[in-house]
Amino acid sequence: MSVMSAQTRPVTRNWGLVRGILWTALGLAAVVAMIMDLGLSPKGMAAGFGKLGQFLAAMVPPSDGGDFSRILAALIETLAMALAGTCLGVLAAIPLGIIGAKNVVRNPVFHFIYRRGLDIFRGVPALVWALIFVAAFGLGPFGGVLALAAADIPSLSKLFAEALENGDPGPVEGVRAAGVSPLLELRFGLAPQMAPIMASQCLYFLESNFRNAAVLGIVGAGGIGFELEERIRVFAFDQVAFIILLYIVAVSLLDTASAWLRRTLR
Numbered sequence: 656m657s658v659m660s661a662q663t664r665p666v667t668r669n670w671g672l673v674r675g676i677l678w679t680a681l682g683l684a685a686v687v688a689m690i691m692d693l694g695l696s697p698k699g700m701a702a703g704f705g706k707l708g709q710f711l712a713a714m715v716p717p718s719d720g721g722d723f724s725r726i727l728a729a730l731i732e733t734l735a736m737a738l739a740g741t742c743l744g745v746l747a748a749i750p751l752g753i754i755g756a757k758n759v760v761r762n763p764v765f766h767f768i769y770r771r772g773l774d775i776f777r778g779v780p781a782l783v784w785a786l787i788f789v790a791a792f793g794l795g796p797f798g799g800v801l802a803l804a805a806a807d808i809p810s811l812s813k814l815f816a817e818a819l820e821n822g823d824p825g826p827v828e829g830v831r832a833a834g835v836s837p838l839l840e841l842r843f844g845l846a847p848q849m850a851p852i853m854a855s856q857c858l859y860f861l862e863s864n865f866r867n868a869a870v871l872g873i874v875g876a877g878g879i880g881f882e883l884e885e886r887i888r889v890f891a892f893d894q895v896a897f898i899i900l901l902y903i904v905a906v907s908l909l910d911t912a913s914a915w916l917r918r919t920l921r
Contacts, residue, residue, distance in 0.1 A: 732877060
C-alpha cells in the first residue's frame with residue numbers, strides 16, 4: 656500500500672502542475688483577447704500619452720480665466736446638490752430601511768423579495784440616473800439632485816436595515832415589557848442606539864455625493880462638472896487645472912469636517 660501511495664504522489668503533483676499551467680495559459684489568452692478587442696496597441700497608447708503630456712503642460716500655471724466668482728458659485732451649487740440629494744435619499748431610506756429589517760417585519764418571504772428589489776436598484780449608478788432625469792427634466796441641478804437621491808435610496812435603505820437588525824435587543828425587550836405599541840418600541844428601543852450609526856452613514860454618503868455631483872455635471876446636471884466640461888471642450892486646460900485644484904481643496908475640507916462629526920457621534 657505504501658509503495659502505491661509513493662507512486663501516486665508524483666502523478667498527483669505533476670497533474671496539479673499541469674493544471675496550474677493550463678489555467679495560467681487560459682487566463683493569459685483571455686487577457687490578450689481583451690486587449691486585442693479593446694484596441695490597446697502600443698502605438699495608440701504612445702500617441703495618447705503624448706497628447707496627455709501636452710494637456711498637462713497646458714495646465715501650468717493654473718488660472719481662473721477671470722471667472723472665479725462663476726467657478727465658486729458652481730462649486731457651491733455642487734455642494735448644494737450633494738446636500739439636497741443626500742437629504743432626499745435619507746428621508747426616503749429611513750422608512751424603507753425600517754420595513755427591510757428582519758426584526759421589524761418578520762415575514763421571511765417578504766424580506767427576501769424586498770431586499771432583492773433593493774439590490775436590483777443598487778446596481779444602477781448615479782450617472783445613469785442623471786442621464787434619465789436630465790432627459791426628463793432638462794439641463795440643470797434638479798436632475799442631478801434626483802439622480803443622487805435615486806442612487807442613495809436603495810444603498811442607504813439596506814444599510815439602515817442592517818443597522819436595525821444588528822441592534823441590541825435588550826432595550827427593545829424592556830420597552831416591549833412596558834406594553835407599548837410596536838411604533839414606540841422602534842422609537843424608544845432601537846432609534847436611540849441606531850441614530851449615531853445612521854448619522855455617520857449619512858455623512859459618508861454626503862462625502863461620496865459631493866464627488867459624484869461633479870461627474871453628473873458633465874452630463875448636464877449642473878454644478879462644477881458643467882464648468883469643467885465646458886473648459887475641456889474648448890481646451891482651456893489652465894482653467895481646468897484651477898477647477899480641479901479648487902475642487903480637491905473643497906473635497907478635503909468636507910472630508911475633514913465629516914470625519915470630525917463622525918468621531919463626535921461615536
